[in-house]
Amino acid sequence: IQEDLAAIGKQLGTLADVSYVSMGIPDAGLDTAIIQVIPSSAPDATQTKALVQSIRDLAPSIEKKYSTPIFVTGATAVGIDISNRLSAALIPFGLIVVGLSIVLLMMVFRSVLVPIKAALGFLLSVIASFGVVVAIFQWGWLGTLLNVENPGPILSFMPILLMAVLFGLAMDYEVFLVSGMREEFVRTGDARASVSRGFANGARVVTAAALIMFFVFFAFVPEGSGTIKPIALGLAVGIAFDAFLVRMTLVPAVMTLLGRAAWWMPKWLQRLLPDMDIEGEHLREHREAVVWALAARGASISAERLVAGSAEHGVGPISIAVTPGTLVLASGDATDRRLLGATIAGRLDPVSGRLQVAGHPLPSEASRVARLVAMADIGGLERAETSVMLGELLDERVRL
Structure with a gap:
C-alpha cells in the first residue's frame, strides 16, 4: 500500500x-x-x-x-466547485429573472415595449455595477480611496446576489414611475402629457427611496470587511445608476419618443394575459357607470348607444328607456334577439355603450343582474313579432 x-x-x-x-x-x-x-x-x-x-x-x-x-476535496477544491456551480447558474438565473419580469410587467401595464424597456434598463444597471466592482476590487483602480489593500478575484456568489437585489429595486422604481404614466394615459389618452405628469408624481418617491438605499449600502464600503465591501459597493452603484440614469432619465425620454406606441399590445396577447389593473381603470369605469345608472333610476332598463353581441357581429347601437310595468317586444333576426336578450340579462358583456338593469350597471354588476333576470328560449320561433299568427301565439303560450 x-x-x-x-x-x-x-x-x-x-x-x-x-x-x-x-x-x-x-x-x-x-x-x-x-x-x-x-x-x-x-x-x-x-x-x-x-x-x-x-x-x-x-x-x-x-x-x-x-x-x-x-x-x-478540501476547502480550496470545495470553493472552486461552488464557484463553478454558481457561474453555470448565472445565465439561467438571469434569463428566468428577466423573462418573468417582462411577463409580469406586461400583465401590469398592458404593453409590450414598456416591459422590454424595463428589462433592458435592469441589465444596463447590472453591467454598470459589475464593471465598477471589477475595476476597483479586481483591477485595483482607485483602491487607495476605498481602502482596498489586496485586489483579487471577485466573490463567486456576488453576481447572483447583486442581480437578485438590484432586480427587486429596479422593478420597484419602474412601477413607481410608469404606473403614474399609465394611469394618466388611461384617463386622458394623451401619451406625451401622461409621461410628464406621471414622472412628476413618481419622481420624488423614487429619488427618496434610491438615496436611502444608496447611503445604507455605501456606508459599508470605506471600513467594511473584505467580503462585504464589493457587495456593498456593487449595490450602491447599481442603485444610483438605475434610479438616476435609467429610471429618471432614460425611461421618460424613451416613453416620450415612443408616444402611443409605448402602450401597444396585440389583441391576442391581451386576451391571453390577465389584466391586473393597478391603475384602477375598471374601478373608475364602474363608478362612472354607477353615477349614470343612478341618474336613470326611473327606468327599469335603460341603454345608451348599446351594442350587443360581439365585435364581429354587433347588434345596435340601441338607445332605450323602459319604465316599470312596460312590455317590450323585439323583432328581427332570432340570433340578434338572443344576443340582445343575453346582454340585458347579464349573461353577455356589452360590446360598447351603456346599459343598466334595475339600477345595476353592466357589465360591472353582471352577476347581480343575472340573479334578477330570468331567460327562456322558446325554440321554433324564427318569425318577426309583427307578422305573428294567432296559432303561433297560442303555441308559444302553451310552451311557456
Whole structure:
C-alpha cells in the first residue's frame, strides 16, 4: 500500500503548479488514504483552479492502474466547485429573472415595449455595477480611496446576489414611475402629457427611496470587511445608476419618443394575459357607470348607444328607456334577439355603450343582474313579432 501511495504522490508531483505533495496516510482499515497537495499559487488563483482540474483529469488513469478511486476535496477544491456551480447558474438565473419580469410587467401595464424597456434598463444597471466592482476590487483602480489593500478575484456568489437585489429595486422604481404614466394615459389618452405628469408624481418617491438605499449600502464600503465591501459597493452603484440614469432619465425620454406606441399590445396577447389593473381603470369605469345608472333610476332598463353581441357581429347601437310595468317586444333576426336578450340579462358583456338593469350597471354588476333576470328560449320561433299568427301565439303560450 505504501508503495502505491508513494507512486501516486510522485505522479501528482509532476503536475504544474505543485509545490508539495505529502506522504500518503492510510486509515486504520487500510481502505482510505489522504494525500495532501499544496499548490505554488494562492487558493483563489487561476493556476490553483487549473491544478484541481488536472488532478481530476488524472484520476481515471490512477484508478485503472492501482484499482483505487481518487477524489479531490478540501476547502480550496470545495470553493472552486461552488464557484463553478454558481457561474453555470448565472445565465439561467438571469434569463428566468428577466423573462418573468417582462411577463409580469406586461400583465401590469398592458404593453409590450414598456416591459422590454424595463428589462433592458435592469441589465444596463447590472453591467454598470459589475464593471465598477471589477475595476476597483479586481483591477485595483482607485483602491487607495476605498481602502482596498489586496485586489483579487471577485466573490463567486456576488453576481447572483447583486442581480437578485438590484432586480427587486429596479422593478420597484419602474412601477413607481410608469404606473403614474399609465394611469394618466388611461384617463386622458394623451401619451406625451401622461409621461410628464406621471414622472412628476413618481419622481420624488423614487429619488427618496434610491438615496436611502444608496447611503445604507455605501456606508459599508470605506471600513467594511473584505467580503462585504464589493457587495456593498456593487449595490450602491447599481442603485444610483438605475434610479438616476435609467429610471429618471432614460425611461421618460424613451416613453416620450415612443408616444402611443409605448402602450401597444396585440389583441391576442391581451386576451391571453390577465389584466391586473393597478391603475384602477375598471374601478373608475364602474363608478362612472354607477353615477349614470343612478341618474336613470326611473327606468327599469335603460341603454345608451348599446351594442350587443360581439365585435364581429354587433347588434345596435340601441338607445332605450323602459319604465316599470312596460312590455317590450323585439323583432328581427332570432340570433340578434338572443344576443340582445343575453346582454340585458347579464349573461353577455356589452360590446360598447351603456346599459343598466334595475339600477345595476353592466357589465360591472353582471352577476347581480343575472340573479334578477330570468331567460327562456322558446325554440321554433324564427318569425318577426309583427307578422305573428294567432296559432303561433297560442303555441308559444302553451310552451311557456
